[in-house]
Amino acid sequence: MRNIIKTIINYPLWSNVILFSILGFGLISFLQMRYSFFPELESGIISIQVIYPGASPQEVEEGVVLKIEETLDGIEGIDRVTSASRENIGSINVETSYGVNVQRVLADVTNAVDRISSFPQGSERPIIFEQKFRSRALSIVLYGETDLYNLKVIAEHLRDELLSSAEVSQVSITGLPNPEISIEVSEAVLRQYQLTFNEIAAAVRSANINISGGKFDTQDEEILIRAYGRNYFAKELENIPIRGNLDGTVTFLKDVAHIKETWEDIPDKSYFNGHNSVVVAVDKTADEDILDVARVTKEKITEFNDTHSQIHAVLLDDRTVSLKQRLNLLKNNGILGLVLVILTLGFFMNLRLSYWVSIGIPFSFAGMFIIANLSGITINAISTFGMILVVGILVDDGIVVAENIFAHYERGKPAVRAAIDGTTEMLAPVFTSVATTMIVFLPFFFLEGFMGKFIWHMALVVIASLGFSLLEAFVILPSHLAHSKGLHPHKEDSFLRKKIEKSIDWMTNSLYARVLKFAIDHKWIALTTPLAFFFITIGLLGGGQIGMTPFPYIDGDTLPINISLVSGSQEADTDSLLARIERTCWQINDQLKLSRADGMDVIIGLRREIGQNDFGEAGSNTGRLTLELLDGEARDMESFVIASMIRQAVGDIHEAENITFGRQGFFGKPVSISLLGNDLNQLNQARDLLVREFENMPVLKDVTDSNQEGRRELNLRLKPRAHALGLRLADVAGQVRQGFFGQEVQRLQRGRDEVKVWVRYRPEDRGALGFLDQMRIRTPDGAEYPFSELAEYDIERGLIAINHLEKRREIKVEANLANEKDDLPPIMANISENIIPSILSQVRGVQVSFEGMSRNREKEANSMQRAFPLALLAMFILVILVFRSYFQALLIFSLIPLGIIGAVWGHGLHGAQLSFLSVYGILALSGIIINDSIVFVDQINRNLKEGQKIIDAVYNAGLARLRPILLTTLTTSFGLAPIIFESSRQAQFLIPMAISVAYGLLFGTFVLLIVLPAGFLVLNKFRFWTARYLGKNVTYESVEPAVLELQTGQAAEI
Structure with missing residues (x-):
């Protein structure tokens, strides 16, 4: 050397x-070198999602989730498996072990799930993918005095404009349910024309098609034979023939049903400062520069606002500022x-x-x-x-x-x-x-x-x-x-x-x-x-x-407020409660504004969303408010202080099952306890005890649990006469499902949208419990009988979701710190050394797993x-x-x-x-x-x-x-x-x-x-x-x- x-x-x-x-x-x-807010992260999580339309959480658990969990046993590279069974969907998350090749594990998981041949009829093919952390660049809120259809068209045009630039490749739209075509009939019309849902669906399928008929091979050329009969909009379906009559007339679809353009029957509404809105989210990939993405997006927004007067575009959650x-x-x-x-x-x-x-x-x-x-x-x-x-x-x-x-x-x-x-x-x-x-x-x-x-x-x-x-x-x-x-x-x-x-x-x-x-x-x-x-x-x-x-407290410029009411609550009730909290937020803003020397608003925007929240729940009983705050350097106040002021002003909300004020940290909830077992009654008993303990601890706030009651359910049972007529439970329940849930007729590809066509009863019929007793059940020989003569039902509460951790049922109880800067170790020591042993001594058959921030630690x-x-x-x-x-x-x-x-x-x-x-x-x-x-x-x-x-x-x-x-x-x-x-x-x-x-x-x-x-x-x-x-x-x-x-x-x- x-x-x-x-x-x-x-x-x-x-x-x-x-x-x-x-x-x-x-x-x-x-x-x-590119710029980003935080380093690009890999989740190491493989997700499996199976859609099972119309299924309850119990049906999803038994028919989908348990089968997938069993088949994943023995695959190398899996750290643990968690799952959630909800209405219409089962989700399984596979967490891979540190340092393994995620793509290899993904291939093994895909092969294992593909071998399952006993998924229930009506469930869709499993969707298997590796979760990717998308780095949000910024969000755009489009709002104004207009309807959702107009907002959808404008939002999609803006998305296309953004994607046309070389710097932007990831744009998504939220706040819009999927479009559908609904064919709505009444029981009276079905009886008048002696029709069934199956006959209407078959008529639409056979008429609304494009089909190839082969070709002619002439001496001069080859001529294709085709029939173009597919229509894509509700108005165009009206003249589909349902049947020909003996008198030479034809019964068309419009004669027996009301056909209309509508939205998917799930609550997914968004408001900004009280107006209808949609959110256009702009993300960046690992190969993109967040500053370039934001620059191009802001240029497009400036052009948009210059050319639109009734619809406004506002930038929110701009990560480039921080x-x-x-x-x-x-x-x-x-x-x-x-x-x-x-x-x-x-x-x-x-x-x-x-x-x-x-x-x-x-x-x-x-x-x-x-x-x-x-x-x-x-x-x-x-x-x-x-x-x-x-x-x-x-x-x-x-x-x-x-x-x-x-x-x-x-x-x-x-x-x-x-x-x-x-x-x-x-x-x-x-x-x-x-x-x-x-x-x-x-x-x-x-x-x-x-x-x-x-x-x-x-x-x-x-x-x-x-x-x-x-x-x-x-x-x-x-x-x-x-x-x-x-x-x-x-x-x-x-x-x-x-x-x-x-x-x-x-x-x-x-x-x-x-x-x-x-x-x-x-x-x-x-x-x-x-x-x-x-x-x-x-x-x-x-x-x-x-x-x-x-982990240190990291403040942000957004403040979410999440709620969930009793499952089955009407969308209007959820919206009313959120609107009440929203008014309180603006009152707090006025107070803070008066106390500032510069007179600036601390809350610069507020989004109200119905149909989902940060608990992972969805439905008409869920929602959230997202407060966009003045930049942290300018407001000179932590977001959790503002959250505490709002919580105090709102007071107790007894109709809320879960409610939280403030943001969840990057590293999970500070207090997160999973109760594990096979007996749901024991788990609920342990949950009640743990929730009571947490609510009595002044150092904790926002106590929530994952085992909320679901909507009320009608459990159908056949009467002896149904058996005598040769009917099975599947026959009766299937016809009820056709009328109330609907029968999917076909799917139409309309631009980017896959539009489902449904046939079902009218909304006014589906909204009346007494109508179920009056509906007619058709037997194989064409006879009709009132439902009340063939079946009966009980009404009881179901579960909103069934969660598993490592194949055991899980109820998670979580809480935030009342003061985000409180010392967490002594609080967790008290919970693990005193509270948990006391609960486990009272309830047998329950185990505990510390999740959230504790698991990360x-x-x-x-x-x-x-x-x-x-x-x-x-x-x-x-x-x-x-x-x-x-x-x-x-x-x-x-x-x-x-x-x-x-x-x-x-x-x-x-x-x-x-x-x-x-x-x-x-x-x-x-x-x-x-x-x-x-x-x-x-x-x-x-x-x-x-x-x-x-x-x-x-x-x-x-x-x-x-x-x-x-x-x-x-x-x-x-x-x-x-x-x-x-x-x-x-x-x-x-x-x-x-x-x-x-x-x-x-x-x-x-x-x-x-x-x-x-x-x-x-x-x-x-x-x-x-x-x-x-x-x-x-x-x-x-x-x-x-x-x-x-x-x-x-x-x-x-």
Whole structure:
């Protein structure tokens, strides 16, 4: 390696070619990188959906879900299976194990499901796909005084306009049910014309077709035979003949039925600020740039509003606003941090030397951009934070190498020789110190859970940057110092420079020298004092003085309010309740508006949707309000505070089964408990107990459960006369289904829409319970009998859904924190240690699974426990190989808790909660502390090899290494300082990690400068007395591995 370094230093053109090549390709790569709000994520979930029209949840469970769950047993790569059986549809989610090939599992699942041949008649083919996280760019709300048909046409035209641009490929429309054609008949007409639903359906199918009749092969040409009889609109179906009569007349469809264009019979309505609306959602794929997508969309919206007066288009949920704020925030803080780093270098080193050292920052970032672009990483909040985190570390190796080259130059060596010797001498310790930092970030690639899906972006940025910083420190920097004036001080230092040098000299040779001497003379005091601080810190954590939460609170600019009423509630009731809450929201907005100096609205838009909510429920009893809030930086108020004000103003809503105010976090509900078992009565009993406990806890709010009662059901039973007439239950129930649910006649492809044609009773007949008793049931011989003569029914409540977790029935009880910033661990500890055991002791046959945020925390913790010990072991082995000493490696690693002390106290100082991001910062910090320790121990060993006494070797090493160690600490801490003191909400979720690194490093490094010398001397005494006990004639110096290696020529340790 020395020869390579020597060659490059002797031929500086090579280093310049490398420098400008990396800078050039790095700039090109940076310009090619895409922007996104968060990193692109993969769900690792395979979904299976089976539509079973008209089926109850129990029928879906028995006929579809149980069969699929059974066939999935034994497929490799499946972590667990969850399912939901609802009216008309069964959904199964297959969660794949970490690290498996999802496409292989998808193929195995598809093959297994395709082998099932016993799905019930009437169910559709299973739809199997891998869930994709679509990154929302923004949403467009179209609203105005018009009907849904007009809104549909306009929305589809806007969608086409957006999709016609090269930048946009994912546009969807919500708030519109599917169009249908409804053929509606009355029982009286059926009896008058002696018709059945089957006859009407058959007549429509046979007449409304396009069909090929073959071809003529004449001598001159081939002529095709075709019949074009298919019509696509309700008006065109009126003249379909139903039957020919004996008198020569024809009965047409319009004679026996009312045919109309309508919407699918599901509640799916949307209002914006009180007007009919539809939402056009614009997403981005992994290959698209969110800024480009948003730019094109905004241009189209401007054109739209210029050409439409009655229909208005409003941009909502614009993710680029927060993205730009976060990126600008990180960019500005990054630039400020970079400036602080360079100023710190200039303070501790001469300006010429600091200039060449700082070149490592743009060089390393340029190399990182090349790797990041090739890896498909986007410029997002996580990757940008990685740049800020590493900016101060990048110069660490350059500082050490430059300082050593300068030291050799001051001994009288020529610049080239000083560069070669100084670089070669620091090759092993600097490489080891940087490599340990790189290794500590490797586990981030193997973390599970939601955060593990994107935190590796930060790790790749750090590792790639550090790798290129090594290249710069060993190749570019020495060449530049050897052939420039970087080693030559100015002929006469300025007054300011002299003052700085005098201050540094005082700090080193006066202040630190006295502290170091005290530590050497009072080794046990120096060692036990930080140890006492460590135990005090553990006590603070255990006593709850430092707040803790698994995942930090991340605020947003939307606020959802979700409700569900008793299943079967009319759409009008749901709409009325939502409208009442909506009025309250606007009243709260007026209050907040009056309290603001700028008089701005805090609620800038409000969507009211009926038919679905964020609980995963659908139906006329469900709905949600979505409040679009003023940008977080402008409103100066967390969304959960606004939610609390609305909740208090609305008061108790007794008719609501479930209601929540506020947003669900990225990492799941903070409190989410799944009750598992096979006996539904036991599960309901346990649910009631758990809900009651949660509702009595003032720290919780929005308590919901997944086992709401379904709509009332009529359970049909045949009377003896039906059996006597040869009728089966399927015959009677089938005719009832035809009349009330409807019989699908055919499907027409009308543009993009697949329009179903139904034949059924009129709405007024289907809306009257008494009509069921009067309807006629047709027997095989054509006779008619009133339903009441052939069958009877009971009315009872069904289930709205049946959920499974790993093939067991599941009821999930969830709650939010009353204050989003409350400490979650003590709340969960109380639930798991007191509440759950009490409930399980009262209800047998029920098991519990902690879901939501708790499950994500467990995944993160388990993967950390597997990955980080391996990283520490690799680092430990690397340090052993460099120093050829187990004890010196142990000494270095024993200093890691020093950083933990600083990190914890830093959180307390800023009132921040410790979270997984804080732990990630502590783990990253450990690599930097080891970095500084390696440089310190290496200097002691070199001093010993030069013949210095052990006390002198340690003392002189401390004075020699003070400046580079302080530089590495201050550059890293100052680089993160702007983020730590940033008040912007966009930076809040990054602050815990920055606090861990900066404060941990500040405390850890300053204590390291005291503890490491003392620890080294204590270790030396242990070696000495061990050798004397073994009968060896040794000195304090001769027992050290560095001296033994010098004397014997091989590694040895006593």
